[in-house]
Amino acid sequence: xxxxxxxxxxxxxxxxxxxxxxxxxxxxxxxxxxxxxxxxxxxxxxxxxxxxxxxxxxxxxxxxxxxxxxxxxxxxxxxxxxxxxxxxxxxxxxxxxxxxxxxxxxxxxxxxxxxxxxxxxxxxxxxxxxxxxxxxxxxxxxxxxxxxxxxxxxxxxxxxxxxxxxxxxxxxxxxxxxxxxxxxxxxxxxxxxxxxxxxxxxxxxxxxxxxxxxxxxxxxxxxxxxxxxxxxxxxxxxxxxxxxxxxxxxxxxxxxxxxxxxxxxxxxxxxxxxxxxxxxxxxxxxxx
Numbered sequence: 200x201x202x203x204x205x206x207x208x209x210x211x212x213x214x215x216x217x218x219x220x221x222x223x224x225x226x227x228x229x230x231x232x233x234x235x236x237x238x239x240x241x242x243x244x245x246x247x248x249x250x251x252x253x254x255x256x257x258x259x260x261x262x263x264x265x266x267x268x269x270x271x272x273x274x275x276x277x278x279x280x281x282x283x284x285x286x287x288x289x290x291x292x293x294x295x296x297x298x299x300x301x302x303x304x305x306x307x308x309x310x311x312x313x314x315x316x317x318x319x320x321x322x323x324x325x326x327x328x329x330x331x332x333x334x335x336x337x338x339x340x341x342x343x344x345x346x347x348x349x350x351x352x353x354x355x356x357x358x359x360x361x362x363x364x365x366x367x368x369x370x371x372x373x374x375x376x377x378x379x380x381x382x383x384x385x386x387x388x389x390x391x392x393x394x395x396x397x398x399x400x401x402x403x404x405x406x407x408x409x410x411x412x413x414x415x416x417x418x419x420x421x422x423x424x425x426x427x428x429x430x431x432x433x434x435x436x437x438x439x440x441x442x443x444x445x446x447x448x449x450x451x452x453x454x455x456x457x458x459x460x461x462x463x464x465x466x467x468x469x470x471x472x473x474x475x476x477x478x479x480x481x482x483x484x485x486x487x
Contacts, residue, residue, distance in 0.1 A: 242266055242267050243264055243265065243266050243271055243324060243325065243327070243329065244264070244265045244329060245262060245263075245264060245265075245320065245322055245324075245329035245330060245331040246262070246263050246264075246265055246331055247260075247261070247262060247263075247320075247331055247333060248261040248262055248263040248303060248305040248306075248470055248471040249261035249307070249469055249470055249471070250450065250451055250454070250469040250470055251336065251341065251343065251345075251450065251469065252312065252333055252334065252335045252336065253312070253315075253335065253336050253337070253338040253341060253345055254312045254313065254314050254315045254316075254335050254336065254337060254338065255311070255312070255313070255314075255338060256311060256338070256345075256346055256347065257309055257310070257311045258309070258310070258311075258312075258346065258467075259307050259308075259309060259466075259467070259468065260279075260294075260307065260308050260309070260310050260320070260333065261305045261306065261307040261308075261470065261471055261472075262277065262279065262294060262305065262306045262307075262308070262320060262322070262331065263303055263304065263305045263306070263471070264304070264324065264329075270302070270303050270304055271304070272304065273296060273304060273306075273324075274296065275294070275295050275296025275306060276293050276294055276295040276296055276306065277293075277294045277296075277306045277308075277322050277324070278291040278292070278293060278294075278322070278323070279291060279292050279293075279294050279306070279308045279310075279320055279321065279322055280292070280320075280321045280322075281310060281312070281318050281319070281320055281321070281333075282318060282319040282320075282321060283312075283313065283314075283316070283318055284314070284316035284317055284318065288321070289310070292308045292309070292310055293308070294306035294307060294308035295307070297471075297472070297473040297475055297476050298473060299412075299473045299474040299475050300408060300411060300412045300415070300473050300474040301405070301408050301409070301412065301471055301472070301473040301474075302404070302405070302408060303405065303471050305471045305473075307472075307476065312333075312335040314335075315335050315336055315337040316335055317332055317333070317334055317335070318332070318333045318335055319331070319332055319333070320332075320333055342448040343447055343448050343449060343450075343454075344447070344456060344464045344467075345464060345467065346464050346465065346466065346467065347463065347464065348463065348464055349458075349461075349462045349463050349464070350381070350385065350391065350393065350456060350458050350462050350463075350464060351446050351447055352381065352382045352385050352462075353381055353382060353442070353443050353446040353447075354380045354381065354382050354442075354443070355380050355381040355382075355427060355429050355443045356377060356380075356429070356430070356441070356443075357377050357378060357379060357380050358377050358378060360380070362380075362442070363433060363442075364430060364433050364434075364441050364442075365433075365434060365435065366430070366435065367430060368428060368430060369397055369398050369399035369400065369430060370398045370399075370407070370410060374410060374414055374428050375414075375417065375426075376394070376414075376417070376426040376427055376428035377427075377428060379425060379427065381393065381427055381429070381443065384425045384427060385462045387425060388460045388461075389423070389424070389425055389460050390423065390424045390425070390457070390458065390459055390460055390484050390485060391424065391425045391426075391427065391456075391457070391458045391462070392413065392420075392424050392425070392426050392427070392455065392456075392457055392481065392484070393427045393429070393455070393456040393457075393458065394409070394410065394413055394426075394427070394428050394429070394453060394454070394455045394456075395429045395431060395443075395444060395447065395449055395452055395453060395454045395455075396409060396410050396428065396429075396430075396431070396452055396453035396454075397430050397431040397432060397437070397452060398410055399437075400431065400432060400437040401431075401452060401453065402451060402452065403451075403452075403453075403470060405453060405470060405471055406431075406452055406453045409453050409455070409468075409471070409472055409477075410428065410453075412472060412473055412474040412477045413426070413455065413477050415474050415477070415478075416474075416477060416478050416481055419478075419481075420481045420485065423485045424481060424484060424485060429441065429443050429444070431444050431449075431452050432444075451469075451470070453469065453470060454467065454468075454469045455467065455468040455469065455472065455477075455480075457480055457481070457483075457484045459484070459487070465483070465484055466480055466483065466484070468480060
């Protein structure tokens, strides 16, 4: 049965998604992607494009298609079925295509995994059955915040107080989401969009694009949502994790947590998310 995820194990398991995101190593996926259907004229395979999956609650499960060594250019949506550890297969769930402002076209589905275990996503694509394994965890064994749990109150670097992190933002120019520390933001009692990403040093090369996708909505939602960006590493060498990342026990990046005014997580978008999905998540957040 899946157990607590370590950062090292998480990153080492992500070679399949690294290819999908066009990076050189460590894509940051939590399982080994299925390769059924890779042989043949289409040379297409199915991989996960989201990270941590847990049992017992509705959540986002993002999938992507690879063609050879890069992302396929599919026309969505996909119909995704999930095969449980006991062999039963769910009714298909529609997963729309998302590709606005992201180098990896992907398909997010919403699904409830009944129990922990190894599941299989199944997609029929161009006459082939493609599959990807999904490690579904017992939420009791996960240290990071998930839906229904409060954000961890911890200090994060700001322009006024970098708290030993240098640089506090590897985006050029620096993004405007470093004005308030997370612990102070929680005391404001307003919704929070908390993004952990490092544009200059990302393992999946998606940190920069997702930061831009979130920033695209900063002006629209900034009067109702506190936006906070936290870099992954403490120093320019990119070796030591920043204290906030340690506090959150993050197994990879990027991670976007969306919390209500009470500080409780309402949703989580990890790894790939485009401009449309970011806006939809923010709209749900402010709607309560």
